Amino acid sequence: MTDQNVDRGEIQAASSQFLSGLFKGKAQSDDGIAGGKSSLTWAVHISVAFLVALWLFPTVGLFVSSFRTADQISASGWWNSLFPxxxxxxxxxxxxxxxxxxxxxxxxxxxxxxxxxxxxxxxxxxxxxxxxxxxxxxxxxxxxxxxxxxxxxxxxxxxxxxxxxxxxxxxxxxxxxxxxxPPEFTLDNYRTILFSGQGQDNMAKAFFNTLTVTIPATIIPILIAAFAAYALAWMDFPGRALLIAMVVGLLVVPLQLALIPLLKLHLGIGIGKGYLGVWLAHTGFGMPLAIYLLRNYMVGLPKDIIENARVDGATDFQIFVKIILPLSFPALAAFAIFQFLWTWNDLLVAKVFLIDSTGSTTVMTNQIVELLGTRGGNWEILATAAFVSMAVPLAVFFAMQRYLVRGLLAGSVK
Amino acid sequence: MDNPAIQGLITIIVGVGGCIGYFYFSNQILDKVIFPARGENAGRNINRANMVRPWLFLFPAIFALGLYLGYPVFETLRLSLTDRVPGGYEWAGLSNYSQMFSEPKFWEAIRNNMLWLIIVPAVSTGFGLLAAQLTDRISWGNVAKSLIFMPMAISLVGASVIFKLIYDARPADTAQIGVMNAVWMQFEGGIGSILFLQLLPSLILLCFATFVAYFGYVFLRPMWQRDGGHSAALLPLRILVAVAAVLLVWECASSALGLWTASFPYGEPQQWLTIPFWNSFLLMVVLIWIQTGFAMVILSAALRGIPEETVEAAIVDGANPFQIFFKIKVPQIIGTIVVVWTTITLTVLKVFDIVFAMTNGQWETQVLANYMYDKLFRANDWGVGSASAIIIMLMVMPILVWNVYNVRKEMR
Structure with a gap:
């Protein structure tokens, strides 16, 4: 959140002014404000802490449960597990x-x-x-x-x-x-889920399947969309405005609409259900957001650089590869994170385009849903499986958060 | 070739290499072969090449968009008007729609979708605004923000597992491992129960009803103030909002009353997800939990963008904090609030995973997206499935038109 940090000072100044305004009625003089301010600040601190605790509580519950044995889980609520x-x-x-x-x-x-x-x-x-x-x-x-x-x-x-x-x-x-x-935790559940589990209890294969779906489905749309975004942002041609409007329109088309026609198409042209189909589907479904995000970002790049390069005889292809792409890194990263999270966490597209009746290409989300059906009461298995599937997106989230925030802002605030 | 990892690697190489190759060589061919920038027509050729080039850049994207999003809209529309018969399709007119409209499950899905559409965006935006306003003024605000934002990275399926644990029920004589039942078992019908289960919820409901009534009043006021020339165009919208507001207020009032006449089954662990009507709210909580972070991040940026002078001026004029927030800050970020609201609305319309994983539409929790999945892949009825997909499309349509209208306006 660097760009937010830039004007932190200003904001703090503004908010302290705001706070001093709050206590105008109570404060006798300017000196009296300090005490009132700190009591209000405490109220804010406490409410934020409460909100954060409320938001973390569900996840922590599952996380703690994934380190307990089946007996412990059914003997007491996870909130008791931290105490004897x-x-x-x-x-x-x-x-x-x-x-x-x-x-x-x-x-x-x-x-x-x-x-x-x-x-x-x-x-x-x-x-x-x-x-x-x-x-x-x-x-x-x-x-x-x-x-x-x-x-x-x-x-x-x-x-x-x-x-x-x-x-x-x-x-x-x-x-x-x-x-x-005494409180006792174990890694056995993770051992079962990742290595020794039998059949549905083993997520290792599903993990690699998910990875196999995700990586191509993240990289390919970026490349295609980046060229299109450059054309829509910096090249002049008739119908440009119409195309942009179309992209914005397609942005909200529910992908539910596409399921049957595309499955029919895939079966018809021989792709069938499989990785190729799911890669293509994710590429298509991610395209409007990719173009929209990248175009919004590229339009904001300084005009001078591009025009100077044109005057110096650079072709559009050179401008794109040598100037636009490196400068657009934040937007590319933002979209990459979106697409990664979305494809990793997706259930519907995988169920329709990837997973066939043999089930050998199952992804983690699908396997967890199946576990919910067959092992509904075995929380040690469920919790661990869910956490194995969440670990990668959470790591990406915390590592790349600032690009994600930037992308969100570019994608929705105009 | 059989190993999916190798297959994936090959796809990346072929896909990325193919894309780069396509863009590079098509440009080369355009510049060197078709319209070479030399000879007598050099100038004309450069112009022509520059006219063609945008389409080279755009072609793969337009192709993907058209094939994967454009074509399906029309194909789904066609499928919804046909029946699958052995060996092909048969024109069925609107019979799929009338069949769908006669199914109680469909109306249940519509009713639930309406509830989702009202509650999830409203609550997420409200909490997001609150969190944004609060976290902006403390030193560890960024940490708090990223923790509230975190559920965004969790899949809807993962979130469903998380919340299923919360709603879990065990037999009465054993320890409750779901938080909700653990709390529920603490109530035994005494004064605490009356306070927390009857008084507090009815107060919240009444507050909400008052808020809705006020909102409806504000929205309707221009109708008898006959000064705006544009009010005629908005009349249907105003009436719609008024009817919705009256219905909501009525619902709230009657449920507040119902709280006092209901007898609670104290001491029995509840299977929360099987209690009709209320279980839908428990499913909504999952999505609210995920979407609040999104609303917070965007609204926080908008709040920071408010010019200080406006707030200062209000302070000088003696505005109280609530006035500053509702009359100075909120009006300035109302555009962003609308954007957040519509974005969450879109997410809600497509919500599938939560219902699929937690109840699969049983116990009256059906929503349109899951109804459609049921029809398409369980009942194998493509006609009715497509018809319900078209219903989802129709519900998205106003937002689509509004977005396109805004973008067109902006570009002019």
Whole structure:
């Protein structure tokens, strides 16, 4: 946002004047303004912080969820995952084969948290119970009677001593444990999605498919549109105004209209469903915005340079390649980002022109929609898949934001 | 050749090389072979070459535009008037349209699209204006801006996943992992519930209704003030706005009243996306979340472009902050607000991914774009599908005409 930074000073001056105006009524003198100003500034700071938090909250939720295991996700909301969570887990003590006989009673000793299916050493137990009707009846460290002369003593660290007059059952005593587990995050989901997943759970192929769609579909329209934009901006010929108006008109034509006729055309001339078709479609659909953006930018380039070059005998082709293209870099970058984000995030065009019945050319957006249908409750898979697909556009967004902003401004504000 | 990566690389090379080659060699041939700038006709030849050259530059673009956007408009129109029969097409007149008009799903889509068209642009522009106004006056405003702007980079499908998690529901005795149900389960019918679920929403609804009524009044006022000569041309528009305003106010008032008579199912997690009517709003939230950043960025630039003198003069004249904002700043950026509004309107008309991914038009959330996709690729009914595409085109038409009119005016 450099061009915005240029006049930052002025704006701050203007806004501080505005603010001082706000407190005209309250302030006794000019000196009194400072205090009032800072309290209003605080209100602005807080409201912006609230707005930003509101806008970030959804994304953060999915992001955090992508680092949690399926059990953690269903045990508590993601907003709790940053703090230790209290879970109720059903565990079993060792069974008959772990028991030793001591003075006529059977004794089983061990650690509930680390043995078998226990949640691990990091958890601590606060309460436990031996019946599903009284899950938290006893504090850690107490001894609970479990009926028929059985007793269970359970410590906070999970170590237990279970005694029984009769020989214990083979599966051991059922214990309900209220355990506090520290926040824990894992990269396993990403491993599954990117490398080890089977079938739909593996996004690696879809990732490369998306990349394959995106890159040619970004580069080719820029080149074609740049020449056209130069002609519309700096060459004089009859019908120019009409052409510009047509481009502006086509800018808003919904691409839904184009689906059937073009699919028919593609099938008719033998392109069929595939990469070539989707590249061509994206090139066509991106063309009006490309021409419009680039022409708007090129018209603003200094006239002198171009006319001097003409006087010096440069041809239009030379002027375009040597002067216009380098000078138009910001606009080219802006459109490239638009087109990249749009093709990367696209679902409709890919579904219609690319993905055939074998599904081997599926793109990430399509695969995520399919996951939503088949794995609707498996948030660890969904969240990770969604984040894998978002990572590249987000990186591009943050790296190239200032071109994006410039492009937006050129594209809509006149 | 089978590897798509190699295929992609070849396409880039062929595509880019082909483009450069085309432009370079066509210019060369024009200058050296067809109209050489030498010999007795040198001057005339240069002129002729310069007359042809723009079309060389334009040809690929015009070809792509014509084939991929121009031709489909007419072809879709033709398809919407024909039926597919074995071995070809058969003229069907308007039967596709009448079939479509008799489907309740179509009217549901139209109704929902109208709601989307009113609410999403209004709320996004409003929030965008608020965010622009606020972030412009703090030191970390640019960081805040880029964070609010960030959803722009997220695909509609990704955003749908994000919001599906928010709306997720789990059985009542387990932990809620969707924020909305987690908050919902906190309400139990006490004073807090009345405050947040009945009083606050009805206040918001009434405020909105008042705003709409005022807007309608401002819009209608010239009708009985008989001083503008141009009011006759705008009369249908004014009546349309008035009718829409009355309907909206009525809707708001009746839903505000409904809030007090409804009984809420406290303590039961709700499948939010299956609650008819309200679920459409939950889908709109996704698009509002994405579009607010766009509105903010553009409106922020417009606000910065306002001449300081006007604001200073207002301060000197003793205007209060609200007056400064609504009477000095907003009128000066009204053109930009209109541009933002129409741009978001266009996005809304084409919205497909959100509905497709989240509800697929079930539970009365259908919108036109998804209805069309359903008809084209599920029911395989190209006639009705094309007819609904033409309806979308008709809805876009006013914006198209308006844009073209503006550009023509500007270039004169």
């Amino acid at each position: 969570t209290e879970q109720i887990i059903q565990l079993r003590t060792g069974g008959a084969d772990a028991a030793t006989q001591l003075d006529g009673v059977f004794v089983v000793e061990g650690n509930l948290l680390t043995d078998g299916e226990g949640p691990g050493t990091e958890a601590t137990i606060s309460a436990f119970g031996v019946s599903s009707r009284a899950i938290g009846a006893f504090q850690a460290g107490e001894t609970a009677p479990a009926g028929d002369g059985e007793e269970l003593t359970l410590m906070a660290d999970g170590s237990y001593r279970y005694t029984s007059v009769e020989e214990p059952g083979r599966r051991g005593q059922r214990v309900f444990v209220t355990a506090t587990t």
